[in-house]
Amino acid sequence: MQDFEQHLKAYSEEVKNTRCPYSDAELDREIRSVIWNITPNENTKTPSRHRLWPAAAAIAAAIIIPAAILTKGGTPGEIATIDIDGEHVYFACNSGCTPEGTLQNFKSIIQ
């Protein structure tokens, strides 16, 4: 019984003391990407942003993806923007895709 109370209290303390790991600049960038892509009160599907690749692939992706999109000559499926932060490659999807759906769309572009 005592354990439960202690753990519940510890959980509450941890929740209240959790800190967002983003720096001010990183948070600003997140907010900016949201503001640029969505009109307030817009009643559309949720844009989603998924981290799919580790850093090692970042440079290759930066070259391959734009080239592949150009080669295909069309819209890049559901993928709206690509963002590389030095650690990961992010794909933003404007149609409420699941992470798996976004990856599938990405694969269809580069194939």
Add this chain to the structure above:
Amino acid sequence: MELDERTFKELIHRHRDMIWSICKSYRLSEAWTTEDAFHEVLCDLWRGFGSFDKRSSERTWIFRVATNTMVSLTRKTSNQPTIQATEYQEPWYNGENYHDLVDMINATAEPDRTIIKAHVQGFSYAEIAKITGLTIGAVSMRLTRVLRKIRKQYNQK
């Protein structure tokens, strides 16, 4: 930058820790990181920002929107593999019984899960009532009941 955008930015900066904490406290599929969830919550907050009428406090409004987003994401990804609390390497989860408690809270049905999460965030019964749309009496009764239930499960482990 327009006034609204600046206000929104300031609002997010003020409440970033709570938003992050809410995102982190839900179990999503392996494909989702806390960063992804955080971004989804920001999208929903910005989308609803124009209709925030300030009848409730901004903290209450943010909690409500963030929780709704997370509940919806949890539902959408419920058929995908989920990261268990025991697989987390975060300082939150530092003991077997503690894992059990966090998992039990996450396994609780709505609206009780939201009530517990708001309670541990430090919201008052009146604020939780605004968040959930229940009466203060109902919040109090549900919280007592659900904590009793979890305590019983916990002690049976």
